Amino acid sequence: MSSPGRQPRRPRRSPSPEQRQRDPERTRARILTAATEELSEKGIAGLRVSAIAARAGVNKQLISYYFDGKDGLLRALGTRWRERKRDYDRAEWSFPEVVAAYTHAANSDPVGTRLLGWAGLTYPTGKEHPDLPASAEQWRRDLDDLRRRQRDGELADDLDPACVLLAVVAATAAPTLLPHIAYGITGAEPNSPEFVRHYTEQMTRMIDRLSARRRPPERRE
Template identity: 60%
Template sequence: MSTAPGSSDTPRRTRRSPQPQERQRDAERTKARILEAAIVEVSAVGPAQVRVAAIAARAGVNKQLISYYFGGRDGLLRAIGERWREQKVAFQSETRSLPDVIADYVGQGAGDAVATRILAWEGLHYDGPEHDPDREGRREQAARDVAELRQRQERGELADDLDPAVVLLAMIGAGVAPVLLPHMANAICGADAQSPEFVAHYTEQMRRIARRLSVLVAGADEEEGEGRRAASG
């Protein structure tokens, strides 16, 4: 018995439909690619100028998937902010001293140029909270951080005459300075602000500065100074 051209006696294998777990993994991988592409694009041109088409092209996906997974450009920007907040050092660890936590907080900003550039772009184009797509997440994280600093202040880790909110803002500024002011870091410190050696040195110096913010350390230093003056007298 003859067979039709192109036909085969071997039965064709039916294509297996992906299992729900596989579809979930594929979706997570696609979302991760989109998010990574968005981080690169936003750090290069800023959130105000970033184009959804450019993000989709870098991620190798249809731009409609950005709307599907993130609800559009603003949702993607919120997802970037949430990712940084998940990675950020928290103040909640009571087992670590405040100087160590502050040093890690500052070191994280100084060592992550991409995240810091995005933060700078957001600031340059900031024209009020009503136009900030990540305002709620940003405010919630800031409120938690300030509350934790106040608790540490109550335990004597932060001098009573310091405003925890201003301390937090100063820490953020210290963290982004090496990335945003590399020319000044080079002029002042004579070093490449993005080199691992400088970031390590800068972080350690911030730890030492943070120790001076503690009322306990300040009191100990004052007693030590009085002791030296008494001995010299």
């Protein structure tokens, strides 16, 4: 019997199969989001599983259960980035349109871009990065796509697609990774919506100048 004045307890309802399936997905997503934010702020060397767990509101044991530690988290974050990257890798888009999409994304939501910067500082050659095999394969696919675009006339024949790809990746991320230089050169807040729009538009123009279809400048004697 229940105590006087106290409502009888309702029987605990077991979660449905769908709920049991979704909960791990939500938990994994919360952990990955918290890890992204922690990494963006503190870098890979400063990453602490306990801090990620506290930010995600989960027991830190779940991080080991779902990701098998720090290296597994980094691999999962790489996978998440590549999944989002599909939104910008559209064959029907021109090269300037693809770069514009990357530029806007890299600077309007800069957390993921900072992760690339931290990875470079922590693993200068990339050889020790836990996500190296998958990320290297992604860069190879990006380079193959740029070579295809060069054959189609979107990139001048005298340009090395590998060097162009490296330069474009650096340029799209520059306002986020080098905000002090961006501010010193332009006098604008590099994270402001106005600057991001302007920089994206200028990147589109610059990339368009690399096209083989444009008439090369006349040489002066």
